[in-house]
Amino acid sequence: MTKGLKWAVDLVLYLCALFFLFPIYWMITGSFKSQSMAIRIPPELFPSSPTTANYTKLFAESEVVRWLLNSVLIAGGATLLTCAVATMAGYAFTKHRFTGQAVLFGLVIVTMMIPRQLGLVPLFTLMRNLHLVNNSWSVILPVLALPFAAFLMKQFSQTVPNELLEAGKIDGCSELSLFARLFVPVVKPGIGALAIFVFSFTWNDYLWQLIMLSDEAKMTINVGISTLVSEFSANYGAQMAAATMGFIPIFVVFIAFQRYFVKGITVGSVKG
């Protein structure tokens, strides 16, 4: 390649990255623009007279803090419980033998390939019959059943040497302490990757949360923000402030656990 062509390719590459980052940049800077500046043409690339008025309005006129808290509790709760359930399942699938094991794992593989949306209506009627409409459990429980979580933990559990558990047995460990004291510490990096996956999955499980949580006090951040589009219609600064509030927490999680994100992606797909 000639030097000129190389420069051109690099330029296109960085412009592409810009295309992906621009909406996020525009959202954050827009949240600091006053109503008149937000709709001005030509637009300001960077707010010359930044204002926090949009945030004041957002906190005064919406339940954004409550929604954030709901999201943290729901995503956090779902993550903790799913990790527990899936780690036990991974352990059972790889270190134990029980009747129906192969059939059950076959079902896990098959259901992994069926879109969850197929069960949307029955899951809704089930939750209604359990009186869980507008209850956080209605959006936590289906996450625990994610077949991918059990599949991922089975993959990680396979890497734990059987000799380790055999040695524990010889030393007289009970079944529970074999699991808690020997197995779990070894498989911890896998649990970390799963935790990140489940947390962001639950945080962004918008459609299901939209169906189950219609009471304003029960909404998650994404559902709540989506209702503000009509409430703050044409007030783009306030809409962007709401979107930014939804962006910051998950961004912080991403920065803090970036390597787990990458690990979760590659382990979940192709080996080697």
Next chain:
Amino acid sequence: MASRAYREFWGFFFILPFLLVFAAFEIYPFLDAIYLSLFDYGIGRKEWVGFGNYAHLLGDEVFLKSIRNTFLLVLGVVPLSVGFSLATASIVIHKSAAVASFFRASFYLPIVTSQVILSIAWLWIYNPMTGVANYGLSLLGIGPVMWLSDSSVTLIAVILVVITWCVGQPFILYMAGLGGIPASYGEAASIDGASPWRKFWSITLPLLKPTTLYIVVTTTIGAFQTFVVIQLLTGGGPNYSTTTIMYLLYETAFKYGNLGLASAMGVLLAILISMFSLIQFKFFRSDVEY
């Protein structure tokens, strides 16, 4: 040696929590969806109609339009995002580690940011009067585009948004795949006089085949279920030009209360997606050991 009953007990002990939630919130809803699709089912009514819902859907203009839109969306999103992520990864892999992680973060950030948040940002960008998209085009002398209300461009507008969250994962997978190809392969080909293009087509691409297949299938499955961007940007309009199957299902069930009809849509969508998933299953079997 522990007794058989003892081993069975501890096996079930550890699988039981998963077994319960999996049966109640995964298996049961799937089976019940098929059952409910055979009823005219709504608030205060549940009447057996056999395959009536399916017959109705296959003759329903709006549903057929939603299938067409969904396919167009998939056909737009999948080749573009797969081609783009392979091309960028092939270039970025030769850059320094810092540059590589800049691109990894740039492409992955839209996935982390929820689709709801991005859609709201795009709603403003696409505004015909105050949006930055039309301002940018006006600098190039192109007249205002009605991104979300002109049915000849809405689907393109939607595809552009969906692509922003369809590249991050393929890019990371391709970077991992490319990193796993031994440098000696390329060196050997260079000695034999192979051009960079020739090396890419004859060495890199075949070695990335499993990765590509996985990416194509997962992106396709994701694109088939497009919902958020439709709900927030266009509401399926104008004149059903952006109504996807998933959006129509949502409206049918939760706006109009036709739960049986919506279940039938879910079954048809699942059949469509399963055809693609079967490819994935075959691929899983040959390239991943459980």
